[in-house]
Amino acid sequence: MKRLVTVAWIVVAVAGLSGTALADSIKGKLGVTGRLGVYLPAESDFDDRKLETDVGFIGGGGVIYGITDNIAAEIDVTHTEFGSNRVSGLDEGDFEVVNVSLGGQYRFLLPQSKFVPYAGGGLDILLIDYTRPSGTKAHVDTGVGVHVNGGVDYFVTRQLVLNAEVKGVIAPEVDMTAEGRPGNFDPSGVAGTVGVRFFFN
Template identity: 65%
Template sequence: MKRLIALLCLTLTVAAGSGTALAENIKGRLGITGKIGFYLPGDSDFDNYKLETDAGFLGGGGLIYGVTDNLAAEVDVTYTKFGAELVSGLDQGDFSVTNIAMGVQYRFDTPQPKLSPYAGGGIDILISDYDRPGGADVDPTVGVHLCGGLDYFLTKHLVLNAEVRGVVAPEVDIDAPGGKSGNFDPSGVAATFGVRLFFN
């Protein structure tokens, strides 16, 4: 996870140091985004045992709207599922997280009109579940995210996207039939690749 956080910081630094020519403008334009990737979650605990979590597949999509030449608003929903196990390797079921994210992007001007690097952040509503023998429930929570990415305009309307996003949220209770049995950490880092389609 430390490597991906470092990659996120590097992406933001490169974006901030870009040139001054105007990149492709999305002001007043509405688009849809579809994306897939992977998610590196934080570790959790159950019955006083540390749970190690695997990387999970992530998929989703959303809407983006250009507010000004450099600012855009974005709403998206993603879903990820990943396994959990004890340090000994014993399987402990699967966690899943549905993330409803609302945020803004600052889109940097670049010398290349087809390239549009951006940095952003926002609020995340995290709805989690834990599928394990005997059953368990996980409380929903609210977190925040920071992201850095790059759009490449194949045409005015069709765009390729790559992004690294870090999500930070407080640990929440894991409730088993006998009561609270542990804590789930929904924080993590996602790396995604996707396509944007602008309508106008």
């Protein structure tokens, strides 16, 4: 992680000194994205007990394609893990969420700038695992929700882009069962990530 941050800062510094790369339309271009960050999950409940959730780490990647100068389609797959506990602090197990996200974004092209802000939204399919402190795996239904996101791309070159994004997922609670006891998991949450995009053409 420290190595990735160091490389990112070096790239930004070199780009700032060179001043040659300007933001460009990605119309007709295919790119790949990798990202890392933090995830703030919603609280859930198990066996009539409120579960407080910890901040988790999130990572993943996907593909992006420019449809027009301002509109792009994106598919992302991310994975996050976070712990949970009772209000008293007693450990209540760990959650894992894989989010398959299908979305679009509107990109604001700024003249003579390396920065391209964007805003978007889309559909999320949430695959959830819950492991109790005993090691027992719970059965958790698959969740379906929507997301809104906003961020900015910084064009180091016309192919290499640094990215920062905030994404909020809103989804209804899903049922879960473990050790013969029921619960409800809330898949909603907010993620903040930094990443790198690379466009092939």
